[in-house]
Amino acid sequence: MGMPADERLGLDIKRAEQALITAKQAAVRPAGLTVPQYAALFALSDSPGISGAALARACLVTPQAMTVVLKNLEERGLVERSPHPWHRNVLETRLTSAGRAALEAADERAVLIERAIAAEFSAEERAALRALLARCVEAIARATPES
Amino acid sequence: MGMPADERLGLDIKRAEQALITAKQAAVRPAGLTVPQYAALFALSDSPGISGAALARACLVTPQAMTVVLKNLEERGLVERSPHPWHRNVLETRLTSAGRAALEAADERAVLIERAIAAEFSAEERAALRALLARCVEAIARATPES
DNA sequence: CGCAGCATATCAAAGCTTTGATATCCATCA
DNA sequence: TGATGGATATCAAAGCTTTGATATGCTGCG
Numbered sequence A, B: 001m002g003m004p005a006d007e008r009l010g011l012d013i014k015r016a017e018q019a020l021i022t023a024k025q026a027a028v029r030p031a032g033l034t035v036p037q038y039a040a041l042f043a044l045s046d047s048p049g050i051s052g053a054a055l056a057r058a059c060l061v062t063p064q065a066m067t068v069v070l071k072n073l074e075e076r077g078l079v080e081r082s083p084h085p086w087h088r089n090v091l092e093t094r095l096t097s098a099g100r101a102a103l104e105a106a107d108e109r110a111v112l113i114e115r116a117i118a119a120e121f122s123a124e125e126r127a128a129l130r131a132l133l134a135r136c137v138e139a140i141a142r143a144t145p146e147s
Numbered sequence C: 001c002g003c004a005g006c007a008t009a010t011c012a013a014a015g016c017t018t019t020g021a022t023a024t025c026c027a028t029c030a
Numbered sequence D: 001t002g003a004t005g006g007a008t009a010t011c012a013a014a015g016c017t018t019t020g021a022t023a024t025g026c027t028g029c030g
Helices: A009-031 A035-046 A052-058 A063-075 A097-120 A123-143 B009-031 B035-046 B052-058 B063-075 B097-120 B123-143
Strands: A079-083 A091-095 B079-083 B091-095
Touching (some): A009 B009, A009 B123, A035 A063, A035 A079, A052 A063, A052 A091, A091 A097, A097 B009, A097 B123, A123 B009, A123 B097, B035 B063, B035 B079, B035 B091, B035 B097, B052 B063, B052 B091, B063 B079
Antiparallel strands (some): A079 A091, B079 B091
């Protein structure tokens, strides 16, 4: 292979994301949620009535993936979907009170992880990490054969 | 919610990992591989004859997940599995020549992404990013209720 | 020796994600 | 008006991942 494995920064990013998702899974599980479900509820609490496609964009997944997540959430009564009054092709999605309760229970523990990360760094380090990650995203986008 | 979404560093990490995996998917697809398959073949080329469980650890997934990946790779003739001579409970896995060819075809394009990331940074920045990500992992591990 | 402990492999169920395809609705423009 | 393009929603197939459970084989200690 052309490049030694320990020079590939991708592994470091993956390791961090892996640790993060594992910890969040453990945090969110007692509330009866998965990480994607938590992410969807979180975005919904910020933008009530958002469309499924927009919710997918906010959560960085495809609309199809979000459809599955919403189906599961709706079956469990954590969200409600109703047709948009004018755009009849759009389904507005909102948290139910059970959904808000689940989100709050989950976030109470998930936020501990975010706080732990934030507390690990000084303000300058935090900014530096964000800037470096943003440049990663740019470099990757530039290297991705236009799609 | 207790913490504003734009203060959560987890989102930045997720965004970077998301960009990375999307780009790698596109890179590896023409070789007929998925990213997990590519990761498994890559690890196998470094450690021929490794056990499925060890391979899972190397790829940061569970042994069950690796079982599925290996099953698909074996069905397509990209890896071979044979019982370990002494540990009869262990299956040694090795690349076939078709597997090596697929890996090389995939890596040729995947490495472009890693090079693009590496080229974006100076040596100091690269080291800084790795160090910051490693501290993230530590902070997360510390915040994870012992497992 | 015999057994407890640990690692390996795998099945099964549930959920997530992707690609590909389809149907519907709205908005804009000729 | 009518057609084209863009956005939304969803079905289906294939693959990955997790948790939980089970079977098997080695290993070291009493």
